[in-house]
Structures are given as structure tokens and as C-alpha cells.
Amino acid sequence: KAGVTQTPRYLIKTRGQQVTLSCSPISGHRSVSWYQQTPGQGLQFLFEYFSETQRNKGNFPGRFSGRQFSNSRSEMNVSTLELGDSALYLCASRDQGRMDGYTFGSGTRLTVV
Amino acid sequence: GESVGLHLPTLSVQEGDNSIINCAYSNSASDYFIWYKQESGKGPQFIIDIRSNMDKRQGQRVTVLLNKTVKHLSLQIAATQPGDSAVYFCAENIPGTYKYIFGTGTRLKVLA
Numbered sequence: 636k637a638g639v640t641q642t643p644r645y646l647i648k649t650r651g652q653q654v655t656l657s658c659s660p661i662s663g664h665r666s667v668s669w670y671q672q673t674p675g676q677g678l679q680f681l682f683e684y685f686s687e688t689q690r691n692k693g694n695f696p697g698r699f700s701g702r703q704f705s706n707s708r709s710e711m712n713v714s715t716l717e718l719g720d721s722a723l724y725l726c727a728s729r730d731q732g733r734m735d736g737y738t739f740g741s742g743t744r745l746t747v748v
Numbered sequence: 749g750e751s752v753g754l755h756l757p758t759l760s761v762q763e764g765d766n767s768i769i770n771c772a773y774s775n776s777a778s779d780y781f782i783w784y785k786q787e788s789g790k791g792p793q794f795i796i797d798i799r800s801n802m803d804k805r806q807g808q809r810v811t812v813l814l815n816k817t818v819k820h821l822s823l824q825i826a827a828t829q830p831g832d833s834a835v836y837f838c839a840e841n842i843p844g845t846y847k848y849i850f851g852t853g854t855r856l857k858v859l860a
Contacts (some may be wrong), residue, residue, distance in 0.1 A: 639791070666846065678792075678837065678850035691847045725791050736782040736839070737848070739791030 637662065639740035641726050647746045653714040656743045660707050660728030666690075667709040668737060669701060672723040681724075684709055716747045756835060758855040767825040771838035771851045776819060778840035782848070783812060783823045787834045795823070795836075825856075833858045 640659040648654050660667050668691075669681040680693035684703035701711040707728075713720055723744050727737030761767045773781065779800040784792035798805045798812045798821075805812050811824040821838050835855050839848040 668846070670850075677852045678839075680847050680849070683846050685846070691845055693847075727791075736784070736794045736797055737792075738794070739784075741789070741791045 639726055639728050639738050641724075641740035641743050643743060644741065645744045645746075647748060648716050649748055650716055650718060652716050653712060654716060654745060655710050655712045656724055656726075656745070658709045658711075658726030658728075658740060660709070660726075661730075661738055664728035664730055664738070665707050666729045667703055667707065668727045668729075669709070669711050670725045670727065671695070672725055672742070673721075678725070681711065713745075718747050721745060721747045756853050756855045758857060760857045760859055761828050762859050763828060763830060765828055767823075767828045767832070767856060769823045769825075769836045769854045769856065771821040771823075771854075773819050773821060773838065773840040773851070774849060775840060775842060776816070777843050778849075779843050780841040781812070781814065781821055782839045782841075783810075783821075784837045784839060784850075785832075785834045786837065786853070792837060828856075828858050830858050830860065832856060 642657045666685045668683040671679045682689055682701050683691040687703045698714045703709045723742040725739050725742045727739045729737050782797045783795040785795050786792045796807045796810050796812050798814050803814050809826045813822045835853045837853045838851040
């Protein structure tokens, strides 16, 4: 079956703009999580969605938001972009019925200039 | 390819040797742990997991050891191959949540 699909793969934005990233989970997976990965901070948890509801949120400012649709696809949005938002944004899905790890997508590389 | 981390600790091993990658986790109540492998330009890939009621688990060429007393995990890779070159992360599940905390990662370089 298809893996976790993230679009776009690469994005360049200017400071102050906003951006929306998309994630399609593995078919049947209803839990979707987002992580930010940077060289300095490693993998940092952003938020997790299940059945269109945010279940957990990491320690990121309100400029970072997300949502999940009824088909489990998820989007995350970053408003008023800052240079420090440049990172690899990873989406991961999991089977809610299993105490299992995530399956990650390949990520969206966001560069803010 | 994309750089996962510029300041990661690096382990260099000869092809065919065994590798041991270590990780200290943060929460003594964590009850589930995973090792991930991340190759350049890709997302992390699940390797092996272990629950807190175990101290050892073996997979194909990989073994994870858990020492709860000192909050330490290790990943052993037998007969390391060039394809094992990647960054390896441990992750701990925070009990009662669906959140994982990832370690900073170790870069494994396999020398031919």
C-alpha cells in the first residue's frame, strides 16, 4: 500500500508569508502527527490529530496550526514566517489500534528567506 | 542530499563489524521505545521497538537493549553494511499520550 505522502517536497518562502503543507496518511491510518526537524533541535513534536481533532500539541507558537479532514488527510499552516522556521517538516501516521511507531513521509523542506 | 543534522555525534565502523549506537532517554515512566533510521532525503524509518517490560529484543541483524535503571537504550547492528549508513534516532513514548520524544540522533558511517 502507498506510504505517507507529503506535498510539496520543497518550498521557498519569504519572511512574513504564510505556508500550507499537506500530508496524506497511509490508508486506514487515522492518527497523523507533525514534526519539525532542524539540525540544531532535532525532531520536535508539533501536534497530533485523530478523527479531525487535535489530541496533542507541542511547544510551538500559535503561528503553527493544523487540521485534519474527514478522509484523515492533514494540513499544517505556518503564518508570518520567520527565518527560524526553515526546517524539514515531517508528517507521520499510525494505526490507532496498535501500540506502534509511526510511518513517516519524506517531509517538506521549507526554506524561509 | 539533505543534511539531517550538522552537529550529530558520528560513529564510524568498518564494513562487516558490529555497530552499537547508544541513547539516553528522559522519562523514567516511558513504556515504549523505538529506533528509527533516517537516510539522506528521507523520513525516519522504523527499525525495531521494545516495551518497558522487556530488556532485549532481536530483529534481523539488529538487537535493542533496554536498561531502565539508567534510562539507556542501545541498538546493535550485526555485520554492518554500507546500506546501514544513516542517522539513527531513538524515540520514547510518553505514557498516556500519543507523543514521542526523539533523541538527538547518531550518524553511522560505514567504511568500506
